[in-house]
Amino acid sequence: MVMSNNKEMKYHLAGQFEETRFEKSHNVIFENSLEASKLVASEIAQLIKQKASVNQKCVLGLATGSSPIKVYEELVRMHKEEGLSFSNVITFNLDEYWPMQPDDIQSYHHFMHEHLFNHIDIVPESVHIPDGTIQPEEVYQYCVDYELKIKEAGGLDFQLLGIGRTGHIGFNEPGSHYNSSTRSITLDHITREDAASDFLGIENVPKRAITMGINTIKKAKRVILLAWGVNKAEVIQQTIEGKITSQVPATYLQEHTNATFVLDKEASSELTRIKSPWLVSSCVWTEELKKKAIFWLSDKVGKPILKLTDKDYNEYGMSSLLVEEGSSYELNIKIFNALQRTITGWPGGKPGADDSRRPERSTPEKKRVIIFSPHPDDDVISMGGTFDRLVEQGHEVHIAYQTSGNIAVSDDDALKFAEVFKLFDPNSNNTENIISSILNKEANEIDTLEVRKLKGGIRRAESLAATRYLGVPDDNIHFLNLPFYETGKVKKNNLSKEDIDIMCALIEEIKPHQIYAAGDLADPHGTHKVCLNSLFEALEVLKNQKYMNDCWVWLYRGAWFEWQPHEIEMAIPMSPDQVVKKRHAIFYHQSQKDKVMFQGNDAREFWVRAEDRNKLTAEKYRNLGMADYAAIEAFKRYFF
Template sequence: MKKDLSSQITLTRIPQRYYRPENAFEHSVLTRLEKIPTNIYESVDEGSLAIANEIATQIRMKQEIGESFVIALPGGRSPLNVYKELIRMHKEENLSFRNVIVFVEYEFYPLASTFGGNVARLQEALFAHVDIPSENIHAPNGNMPKDEVLDFCRKYEEDIKQAGGLDYILLGLGQSSNIMFNAAGSTISSRTRLVVLEGAARKEAARTFPSIDNVPAGVITMGISTMMNARSVVLMAWGEDKAGIIAKTVEGPVTDLIPSSYIQNHPNSKVVVDLSAAYDLTRISHPWLVTNCEWDNKLIRRAIVWLCQLTGKPILKLTNRDYSEHGLGELLALYGSAYNVNIKIFNDIQHTITGWPGGKPNADDSNRPERATPFPKKVIVFSPHPDDDVISMGGTLRRLCDQHHDVHVAYQTSGNIAVGDEEVIRYCEYLRDVCDKYAAGDNSVKKKAEEIINYLRYEKVENGEPERKDVLFMKGTIRREEARHGCRYSGVKDDHVHFLDLPFYETGMVKKNELSEADKDIVKNLLLKVKPDQIFVAGDLADPHGTHKVCLDAVLAAIDDVKDEEWMKNCRVWMYRGAWAEWEMDHVEMAVPISPEELRHKRNAILKHQSQAESAPFLGDDERLFWQRAEDRNRATAEVYHQLGLASYEAMEAFVQYIPLR
């Protein structure tokens, strides 16, 4: 099974020479706006392997001269693949950690119990699997008395000095540019200290706890000065959600508003990213500003959209001078004039707009994004969670149903951990009252409801164990029925709603399992059963919790298995976004206009998912509720089309076609 096909989506967009230059001269040309050495890899696995190899090499070099290797390590999800590779090297390549001294970069404080701490997670992810002596692991104690914290922070810095200083510090990167937990405003002289978790930092910490309410009040973290004193600094970042802050870190000015930018001042620092995280760097996003380009339709469109936004002009008003003054003279040489380029791109973008997302019957489809035949089409909409369908493509979903296509919706995960305990209590209290009224003689259901109520209200303790199965059942049922109601409201038949409950998700914890053959086969079996003409799948890789990527990989792996089936050769796969980000204008291949009335219907469909409103545990860093995000993004897409000189719509949903690899 091919597990990481989603990474190929980015690969198909970016010529290799932009991130892997042929020689030193080309590298210097491409990276001249970058203020830190930046290594771009095609995938998270490849980047993590490079970091692990570097760490292993330094460990062995120190072993050869009989010295200790002193390293500072972070928690979170970013280094997990690095740790997996180090464990593999230990088991398969005899890499010993006996000479390694680790200083953990931060620990939450005060911890209600040690299970939720960063040290416990590092123990599970790395320390328990290698031969590092326990006395070589130094970390803040999340349970120490408050009057000892200040002395501990001073001593922690002294312990680092006594160990010979940090040879290597590995850093993750927060959404708000924090390194470790040094948020905006942290000074370059800051040392190990206790900081209060608030705002963006608190939301970021919530990713490793069951909910934001479980996040401790503060965190003991190394400071910027601690980092600057290390002999080698490596900052890693993976995924689209880190692209914007990586660009500011690597190409922007050094400022305390962007704490990660401080590493520009370190003499031996570098950044390691995958292509998705590198996407906003100039050599990747706007290569015409630093080198000659390999022009294709998508890159030309990106350049023209950028030029329109820079000049404030619609496409058809761009002039030769606009092109020449902004580094796009190559296009004038290729096409002869601005007018020729303008017409080409205007028509290209105009042809992405369609009110018939399933194809318009009995119509010339040569300039339409979807085929006229067959009609009606068999359609499967894959939704990672039981609400992503209506959040990201609710208008298109309703239109497909209204236009009489045979629409199936497949919810890939139960979404059970994303339901707050108070929602379960409310439904169980309702269930108890119904039993009192209509089933007084049968106490079994009422007893179960009261048992769950009492457990959630008075007995539940966050101890790192999976959620109870009866509670998970209640939470999953709540989401299932909300999804069924949302589908019914959108026009999907009841027997066309599928709950796949992919096994990777069903851990009862925030941490999920790896994608497996079992997950892929569940998706594959549905494809073989329906044999669709059209598939919609979430391509929203900016999801900070990672579930969307795993769900996308499950569908793409299943498609890879059936791509040679006759029906699949005539099936088109469309990727949608919306819950966490939107497609860039240069990649949109189908845009479905949404009227004010249709936008209201979409909002109502999203609001059927009541458990995911204001009390939802995993709303992420965005303050807006999901229906607000969806409307804002859909309106913003329509506004971009309008600014480019095309028709003005209330809102639009955008899609990109996925071509299975051959």
């Protein structure tokens, strides 16, 4: 069940859970992580107040990472606006990198103070975070003492958790024993990969950490685990539906009598009741669910849609769909035709054609188009073939790069460009200062403004080279440099009115018939999500303008994930020549080639990922019974 009503949410979050034959842990699914985070913060606040009312301490186990940030923001808001006091709170953090200085920006000590402790009235002596500076010979006794402090405080009343892709909770990596306590541990390579963006490269990520143990966590009276995003979907499915195993440490929570997994829709997407609900109980067969089920069935039995039989439907829990539709023959044709109609070689609409069964309108024949690109390369990586088609078919195409992308340029590349500048102007103090700043940069030091400008300039020049290659005039290229991004750090500011105003101004200037935007929320450093929110908020501001009645918004996915066939509403096939042309456009972004700083958990270069993803989409369409294309780019329409 996806929660929306506050009273329902509160009941289901704390309520009883009846095990199904698939799910072994209590879980609640929300429309979005913000809604869920506020509810979790509310439960923590109620616990703090209840303990204070009887003059007791409230002992909280706290987590770091991106998952709990909105929980902490809401707790801070409650403190400042509603008078929530933390004077009776004692906290114990789950873990810390080792070795790690507390004032390093990657330390969990820094994270907790930045997001929570600096903004509330907690007594400093009540804050406990594992010490990343402890000497090697003292680590064992330090961990024993940390356990004793938790016990002396009366044990954990509440433990907040995130989950890693390895299934770790805290830093309890695969192989952790169910009876483990606070200890030093070696980090899994996948965990270090996931942290690489925060440390500007995996080589800078510590190999060890201090973490609470599984047994320590399990002793907490109440446990809530947060998971957001499609990149957590697979491990969430394993954790909730799989057997208890040390290879997925979070599965130990199946044994906890008061644990709840709080998920957003994307994180829950691999659970059986979400992915294939017809296997769990009777369904209300919406058109989208019919497509999802039939595409799933086609893949399951290895047959194209038009070859599915009544027997296939009945054997895989879909007999009720046949009862509703009459026969597999008619249903197969209906779904086959619906899928076929998503395919078009005319992303801007085909002039003079009947558009009643096409994804896009035929009029106006020449459309004004804005392609919003979060970073200065997402446009060609994610929709380079469609981009090319729109230009070739005569539409007025504008590209809007929402951020400078400066943080993704390595110091080596920046130094190379600075040294070239110096050859042309040996006496330039500015160039000399840039070179000196790069060469003398300390670990974790933020780039100077001059270095950031240089790195942003590199991304800008690469973008112009790519868009010129695809035939777009320079006047149609817009570098928005949204302020939320310009921190010089991986951590960005929250979206502001200034960001929204910049987005609105461009849309008002161009008055587009089409907008393309990145709907890929699996971006490991979150910029895509903020950029998408900036568009959504701008659309909310402008939606009553007359010209917006003629504006359609299409969402593409980025380098990490693609829309699934049942989600796709416009599929743009690409010829082999277009695949090569798209590849060449990506190659103009030379600073992002070979050595990508923020590639997430996938070692492939962006152009390889893009080609593989587009080929896989074409393969899925082919297996469903469509024509055999070299590659396909996919889009889903957003209604505002």
